[in-house]
Amino acid sequence: MMYELKKFIFNKRNAGVFGFLVFFLICFIGYNVYMDKHYNESQIKIYQKAYRVSENRMDEAGSEEESEFWEKVYRNASGLIRFYYNSENKTDEFIESKLGWNHLMLQANNEGYIINDFEKRDVQTLQNETKQLKYLKKNHIEMLNSPYEPNTFNIFNELFNQKLYLVVMLILCILLCDIFGLEMESGFYKNLYVS
Secondary structure, three states, X not given: OHHHHHHHHOOHHHHHHHHHHHHHHHHHHHXXXXXXXXXHHHHHHHHHHHHHHHHHHHHHOOOHHHHHHHHHHHHHHHHHHHHHHOOOOEOHHHHHHHHHHHHHHHHHHHHOOOOOOOOOOOHHHHHHHHHHHHHXXXXXXXXXXXXXXXXXXXXXXXXXXXXXXXXXXXXXXXXXXXXXXXXXXHOHXXXXXXX
């Protein structure tokens, strides 16, 4: 058994395929690390802008209701900035803050407050995300602060659910490496070069 295992591992063709798989996983993890950092930074910028805008609009508010709305946006944005600076998994408190933010944005759409300078999502997207957040809160499921957070589950979940084409490409590349390795072992390319 050990002999067969060593023979499989030290076979040039299998070593090439294994090397390619390791390289692919390193690249994918590196991509997730980069996107995770970029995602958190972009979210912080959104809420920082909302924080500054709401601070100004509280003073300029024409009614008590409007002033109260911008005060809620101000408080919610500052809470979300704090959460996004922390890279750990988020519990019910984070989900409640996200839900509160979505409710405020939906309220702004209903009442005609101008939010498009920091919130670009449409009503349908906000409603869909609110449903998902309610489900997470109801079932006490921890929410990652970034969909790109590079843990094992997230990588395989993203590969098989969202990026199936990468799996297909990987299988094709492995097959190509295998065919190329087999031809190299048989001396086909050497004979072709000589001829």
